[in-house]
Amino acid sequence: MNFKRSTCAVALLAGLAGAVPAVITPAPAYAYVFTQVRIEGNERIEPETILSYANITRGVEVSAGEVNDALQRIQNSGLFETVEVVPQGGTLVIRVREWPTINQIAFEGNRRIDDEQLAGIAQSESRRVYSPSLAERDAANIAQAYSAQGRLAARVSPRIIPREGNRVDLVFEVREGDVTEIERVGFTGNRAFSDRRLRNVLATKQAGLLRSFIQSDTYNPERLQLDENLLTDFYRSQGFADFTVQGVAPELTRERDAYFVTYAISEGPRYRFGDVTTISEIPGVDAAPFQAQNQVRRGSYYTPESVDLTIRRMETVALQQGLDFVSIEPRITRNQRNQTLDLTFALTRGPRVFVERIDIEGNTTTLDEVIRRQFNTVEGDPFNPREIRNSAERIRALGYFVDAQVETREGSSAQQVIVDVNVEEQPTGTLEFGGSYGASSGIGLSAGLSERNFLGRGQEVGLSISTTKGSRSGSFNFVEPYFLTRDLRFSFSGWYRETDQDNAKYDTRSVGFQTGIEFPISAASRLDVHYRLSKDSIYDVDPIEVDPDTGELVGSSPILVREESGLFSSALGYRYDYDSRRVGLNPRTATKLSFTQDFAGLGGDVQSVTSVLTAGVESNAWRENITLRAEFEAGAVHMLDDQNSRVIERFGGQRVRGFEVNGIGPRDLQAPNEDALGGNYFWVARAEAQFPIGLPEEYGLTGGVFADVGSVWGLDDTAGANGVTVDDSMHPRAAVGLSLFWTTPIGPLRMNFAKAIEKQDYDEEQSFDLTISTRF
CATH class of the missing domain: 3.10.20.310 (membrane protein fhac)
Known part of the structure; x- marks a missing residue:
């Protein structure tokens, strides 16, 4: 490259970035015209790249300051460890020494955070140019990660180890320090x-x-x-x-x-609610239906929750009446003298704002439609801030995302808003290997593979196998929560189960599948219609005979001998399910109701009607420190066409705590095995309270008390051993006990210590049980 220079030569000196100064040799003159440039020392960086940073125009007179500026631009590019710019007559010499490339990155001294996590924090990368400033930032970010774990004394130092070929190993030396x-x-x-x-x-x-x-x-x-x-x-x-x-x-x-x-x-004073009224400032809108939704009671202590709950209920009324842009405004008047708050709910006309569009970002796996269907609002609908907040909660409740932020901003006009949804994906598949222990079933092993967001479509897929003392099972299930792009939940499941019945000397086997469609019939209730086909077998029932080794009678009840068979069951059924939590208008109290009926006889060998009713309520009391629960269950099996029920179709006796599985109900006491036979009918009522026991909350330990009462009874065939009729009357059983709840990393555990206070002599008691704690 040629330049025309002036008659005076000059060399300039300037500071280099880092520890080594960049040098320009000084000269007495102050202006140059260069005819050529020579670049020395570059190995990876192209000369054209260096010249572009220098930005010295050919044949144009440049000052010493402009030459110095060229040096600074080259140095500030971050590509070179040292830079030297030397005018030599009509030639401008640029000597550079490139930063080495990073051969590999390593971490030393880290135990609390593994290498993979630290590598995700560091921005320095292998096979990239080493940058001291970036390495220092990485060290600071790693130290911040330790600080978030309470290790404020953590120190991280970047070190480089020279290698051949102008390469270095970048090592972060970590001193984790103790937890603060x-x-x-x-x-x-x-x-x-x-x-x-x-x-x-x-x-x-x-x-x-x-x-x-x-x-x-x-x-x-x-x-x-x-x-x-x-x-x-x-x-x-x-x-x-x-x-x-x-x-x-x-x-x-x-x-x-x-x-x-x-x-x-x-703290300030503690207020109670005073006068609570509802007024309408919208012509033609009556306040009476809204006042009926008031959940604030005069004389009760002030709580924002009750005010918010009332507003939500009133907004629901507005939606039901087709009233758009209605705003419920709570107006509070403080009475300092008597420490009361007068509250007025004012129905006002809100601004006419519409949803312009919903933008979704961050979902690398989950399809847009899976997120979008959590909104009851679509483009063009009136903007309802509470509905947008509820949609955000539904998105978070999916469990597909580490974080989900739903925000609004002004759209193309003041009457339009844009809803921005930003999500961060998280793994939704699990591979589980586990063990279990039950007082009756002993030690068990299990393995399972599940995916809650299959192919990003929101579908659920699961496969599991397990084995315990005398039992083996495997199952598969698939759920499409939005079948045919509607709120239709399609499910399919298949199973194989083989068991040695507890408290009985016979085996059972069940293999089959069930499929169904579930859909809403109101805001809080759903209906599931399903079909089940299975083959249920009872086998290895030993008739009563003399044991040749001991000379004693052994064997099972003649009732079970007569029931030994493998029969196909083809059943069409439905389940009605009501849960007040779906509406969420009373967060302190939850009510649920479920009723299921299955009609067997659509083909197959079994003709019956099986009905099960479940009802329950859960509420918080005593400043929400105590949780109270009450449940009632009942069921009945009615056989048709003069058929007799089999033990595999009847209800077992594991529903009352304090008794073993199949520990209550009709029993053939004349048979050597004293077999548990189950019953065509059952009922059970449960009541319990869960409360803190004085330990710090972070330990995850709470206590509880419970009381159960119930019965299992009723047989179609009561002719037992030795011609004695089996007692299948309804004998109530009752038990009381204490519970210890423990929230652990492997799941919520529950330990029950029970005492039976009403029982039959032949019942099998169980004073201790360790189970997985089930949610209400």
Whole structure:
């Protein structure tokens, strides 16, 4: 490349970035015209790239300052460790030394966070140019990751190891340090609640006996703001409308290994509701139907939840009446003298705003339609902020995403809004290998493969096998929650089960499939219509005979001998299911009702009608510290065409706690095996309470008490051994007990300690049981 230069030569000196200065040799003149340029030292970087950074125009006079600027541009490109620009007569010499490339990245000294996680934090990459500033940023980000785990003393230092070919190994030396715990959490200004009660409200916990397993007792500054919000929500839910957090003071201990955290709070007075009224400021809209939805009671303590619940119920009325753009505005008047709040719900005309469009981003696997169908709002509908918030909750409840943010912004005009949905995918498939233990079934092994979002379509697929003492089973299931692009839940399942019955000396086998369609019939109820085909077998029933070795009688009841067979059952059925939580208008109380009927006889060998009713209620009491539950179940099997039921079709006796599986119900006491026979009918009522037991909330331990009463009875064939008629009367059984609930990383466990207080002499009791805790 040629340049025309002036008669004076000059060399300039300028600082290089980093530890080694970039050099321009000084010269007395101040202007140049270069005829050519020579680039030295570059190996990977093309000369054209370096010249583009220099940006010196050919044949144009340039000053010493402009030459210096060229040097700075080359240096600031981040591609070179050193840069030297030297004018030599009519030639501009640019000497560079490139940064080495990274051969590999390694981590040393890390135990709490594995290499794969740290590699995801670092932005430096193998086979890329090494950048000291980027390596320092990576070290700071890794240290921040340790800080989020409470290891504030963690230090990370980047080091390079030279290799051949201008390459280096980048090593991050990690000193993890100890966990900075929270030794004590205290409060000032609290009079209504003790420090112990308020600590249970916070996400931050004091260090305790299980500090090795509990991460919430580590100091995390970002958690303090969350704690302030939790304290505020708690106090206001208890009637303290003026509550404020005046300050949070974390104090490092003298040993610098723990913090003392003190919350300064102002409780203010505790208010009760005074007059509660509803008015309409919209012509033609009557306030009476809205007032009927009022859940705020005069004289009760103030709580934002009851106000919000009433607004939600009133908004539902507005939707039912086809009223758009109706806003429910709560107006509160404080009466400081008697510490009451007068509340007026005002029906006002809201702004006429419509949904312009719904934009979805971040879903790399899940299809847009799976997210979009969680909205009851479509483009062009009136904008309802609460419905958008409810849609966001439904998206999060899918369990497909680490995070799901739903926000709104102004659209093409002030009367249009755009709903932005930003999600972050998470794995939805699981491969499980596990073990179990039951007092009756002993030790069991299981394996399962499941996917909750198959191919990103929201479909569920599962395959599982398990084995316990005397039993083996396998199953497959598939669910399409939005069949034919409608709110139709299609399901298909198949199974194979082989069992040695507890408290009986015979075996059973069942193989079959079931398929069905479930759809809504109201906001809180659904109907499932299904078909089942199975072959259910009873076999290896030993008739009564003399054991040749012992000379004693052995064998099962003649009733079971007569029932030994393998029969096909083809049944069409339905299930009605009501759950108040689907509407969510009363979050403190949940009610459920389920009724199922199966009609066997659509082909096959069995003709029967099987009915099962389940009803239950759950409510929170005593400032939501105690959970109360009550359930009732009943069932009946009616055989048709003069058929007799078999034990495989009847109800077992495992429904009353305090008794073993098949531990109650009709039993042939004259048979050597004293077989449990089950019954055509059953009923059981259960009541229980779950409550804290004084341990820190983070331990996940709560207690409970329960009481069960019920019975299993009724046989079509009562002719037992030795010609004695089996007693199949309805004898009530009852048991009481204590429960210990433990939320563990492997799932919620429940330990029951029961005592039977009403029983028959031949019943099989079970005083202890360890199970997976089921949700209401």
